[in-house]
């Protein structure tokens with residue numbers, strides 16, 4: 021990365037590199053093979069001092085620093101995509117919650133969550149609206165002292181493992197589709213069920229599932245956004261945290277795929293010629309092109325994150341959305357090159373290249389999808405409303 025980083029960013033980065041090398045990378049193959057929940061990785065993250073990144077120190081977190089958090093998530097994703105995805109959803113939940121919560125709400129909900137090292141995740145996307153994450157069909161009902169929550173959420177990472185759900189829906193049945201509330205939903209209240217645990221091509225250790233939430237009563241102050249304005253009031257925090265977690269995750273997974281491709285081609289020898297694949301210029305060309313794409317994308321992603329930490333939304337909104345589009349097309353490009361460079365050995369399904377390939381190809385489809393990012397950038401440039 022071609023920029024100077026602060027002392028704290030260095031400290032976070034060093035911790036993330038140590039976690040990647042000593043814990044995440046050594047476990048990654050086995051986690052993928054059995055599609056199991058990476059408990060030991062989360063235990064190590066909880067002990068690392070990085071668990072509260074994204075939450076201000078005054079509320080028990082490790083601090084809010086988009087670039088610093090991006091540095092951490094890239095390393096984690098380079099070691100184990102599944103762990104980074106689930107940890108990213110955790111950071112991406114507490115960060116905007118703490119950003120929009122009142123002091124009283126943060127003291128009641130966020131501070132104890134940080135003390136107890138609770139894990140959060142996003143119960144957000146609905147099957148009815150898919151990648152159009154700004155439209156919600158589900159709605160809550162107001163009760164005398166709180167809210168009655170009901171929804172079916174299509175893809176929830178860390179389903180059943182999380183202690184806290186970032187939970188979204190409309191404030192009432194007659195509210196417009198874009199009127200969204202945000203609740204802090206304590207998983208221990210019950211009332212939720214996993215209805216369909218799906219088995220992804222990749223990211224197999226992050227336990228994603230469809231979930232149904234039925235008649236869960238929460239108190240008034242569990243609504244961190246209660247007037248349907250989440251898309252306006254929480255948007256800067258949502259976009260910054262998305263950039264530092266989800267977008268960077270796919271950068272780390274792309275780098276991981278380059279790493280494993282290099283390892284493979286250095287070890288594969290053709291016995292008729294005695295040449296390693298790494299000595300073939302076609303392969304050298306592909307490796308160079310893969311790394312160049314990842315490095316160029318990294319600069320866009322980190323420039324947007326750097327601005328997100330220091331400037332107003334107008335200066336970094338479009339670069340951040342472009343960064344998601346760029347990271348998606350880079351992941352797709354790197355995946356194609358890796359298959360060409362490694363051949364059938366990479367396609368057999370159970371090797372390191374194959375795991376990194378299957379993880380990386382989720383980049384264009386995870387919301388905001390590459391298609392939608394390009395549309396949103398186009399709308400911004402054409403002075404058209406972003407969401408509709």
Ligand SMILES: Cc1cc2nc3c(=O)[nH]c(=O)nc-3n(C[C@H](O)[C@H](O)[C@H](O)COP(=O)(O)OP(=O)(O)OC[C@H]3O[C@@H](n4cnc5c(N)ncnc54)[C@H](O)[C@@H]3O)c2cc1C
Nearest residue numbers: 142143144145150151175176177223385386387389391392
């Ligand atoms: C590994 C993984 C983990 C996830 N974790 C979570 C989570 O923790 N919490 C959560 O809430 N969600 C999560 N999601 C959901 C995710 O972010 C997406 O919202 C979801 O994948 C949308 O899928 P869909 O099939 O319903 O998309 P659809 O909306 O059916 O879209 C299908 C394709 O069509 C394209 N498309 C749709 N409409 C248009 C249009 N008008 N113009 C151009 N292109 C269009 C989309 O870009 C997409 O590529 C996860 C998804 C994955 C894959």
